[in-house]
Amino acid sequence: MSIEAALAIDLGGSELRAALVDRDGKILAFAVVPTQAQAGPDVVIGQIEALAATVHAEAPGLSILGVGVGAPGPLDPLAGIAVGPPTLAGWQDVPLADILERRLGLPVRLENDANAAALGEWRFGAGHGARSLVFVTVSTGIGGGVVADGRILHGRRGLAAEIGHMTITNEGERCVCGVVGCFEAIASGTALGRRADAATSPLDGSTLRRLSANAEVTGRHVVEAARLQDDLAVALLEEEARWLGVGFTNLLHLYSPDVLVVGGGIANGLDLMAPVIGATIQQRAMRAYRDVPVVQAQLGRHAGLVGAASLVLFDDLGTLAAPMPVGPSTYPDTRRDAAGQSRLTSRT
Numbered sequence: 590m591s592i593e594a595a596l597a598i599d600l601g602g603s604e605l606r607a608a609l610v611d612r613d614g615k616i617l618a619f620a621v622v623p624t625q626a627q628a629g630p631d632v633v634i635g636q637i638e639a640l641a642a643t644v645h646a647e648a649p650g651l652s653i654l655g656v657g658v659g660a661p662g663p664l665d666p667l668a669g670i671a672v673g674p675p676t677l678a679g680w681q682d683v684p685l686a687d688i689l690e691r692r693l694g695l696p697v698r699l700e701n702d703a704n705a706a707a708l709g710e711w712r713f714g715a716g717h718g719a720r721s722l723v724f725v726t727v728s729t730g731i732g733g734g735v736v737a738d739g740r741i742l743h744g745r746r747g748l749a750a751e752i753g754h755m756t757i758t759n760e761g762e763r764c765v766c767g768v769v770g771c772f773e774a775i776a777s778g779t780a781l782g783r784r785a786d787a788a789t790s791p792l793d794g795s796t797l798r799r800l801s802a803n804a805e806v807t808g809r810h811v812v813e814a815a816r817l818q819d820d821l822a823v824a825l826l827e828e829e830a831r832w833l834g835v836g837f838t839n840l841l842h843l844y845s846p847d848v849l850v851v852g853g854g855i856a857n858g859l860d861l862m863a864p865v866i867g868a869t870i871q872q873r874a875m876r877a878y879r880d881v882p883v884v885q886a887q888l889g890r891h892a893g894l895v896g897a898a899s900l901v902l903f904d905d906l907g908t909l910a911a912p913m914p915v916g917p918s919t920y921p922d923t924r925r926d927a928a929g930q931s932r933l934t935s936r937t
């Protein structure tokens with residue numbers, strides 16, 4: 590019998606990636622091309638078809654159960670429609686799942702890319718075995734997804750858990766969404782880089798500018814310099830850690846996860862930030878929420894791919910949340926038979 594696998598597609602604004610993934614989350618074949626993001630949906634869908642053929646050729650003979658697609662939001666995961674991702678030109682209300690089902694001849698499931706990454710870490714990574722988790726990615730922006738009681742939290746129109754745009758202050762730089770005070774505007778890698786950039790200047794001899802070759806300083810440079818115990822970088826990263834601690838405290842109070850998983854480029858500095866993040870949570874969270882582990886993501890850039898595959902490889906409700914059987918037998922203890930006895934007791 591051939592090995593069962595899923596075709597996973599990660600449709601990003603800059604990279605389009607495809608993989609064949611087995612039930613253990615193992616990547617059996619992988620291919621990547623630059624997304625022709627400005628060329629419109631027809632061209633990009635053609636790219637997806639070509640990439641699918643590439644990975645099939647790389648790992649032939651598998652039994653492909655279906656296609657899981659992670660794509661930028663906003664999208665409707667139930668209807669399989671890309672509603673209008675800002676990073677892809679011309680994608681207004683594209684029924685991507687239907688189109689790909691016709692072109693590839695396989696069932697297709699579509700999910701928000703951040704939710705797909707959360708699913709990946711939950712199924713195969715740092716959140717494996719948890720019943721509830723919050724996944725936060727801290728890089729250019731801040732995004733994430735929530736697994737609550739064994740299933741991804743979608744909310745109205747699939748728009749739940751827009752973590753980067755929760756308000757955590759009333760000052761600072763304006764967010765890309767247009768308002769002041771978003772978590773993303775103050776604690777993303779971009780925000781950290783901007784603070785580091787403002788605190789230094791080209792050719793000032795600082796560690797940060799040496800690491801950036803006197804170009805713009807990024808969040809990654811701050812993490813790198815803090816590892817070299819550069820005082821300025823350590824102070825900048827402590828400020829970053831305090832803001833992350835504030836945001837994480839909100840997430841603990843809102844979702845009460847078993848574990849909070851942090852991914853994205855800035856998560857490479859999580860070990861350096863952990864003491865201040867931990868202290869901030871101890872200070873701000875109510876007692877019952879303080880012992881939740883905050884851990885680094887394990888799957889790196891493949892989290893979204895294996896998460897998209899898991900949409901096909903597993904029931905989306907998750908093995909931990911098998912739906913209750915529908916019908917009269919659902920609540921046997923509340924129903925009574927003709928003799929007036931509870932069925933539950935009469936059965937035993």
Ligand SMILES: [Zn+2]
Nearest residue numbers: 754764766771
């Ligand atoms: Zn915002």
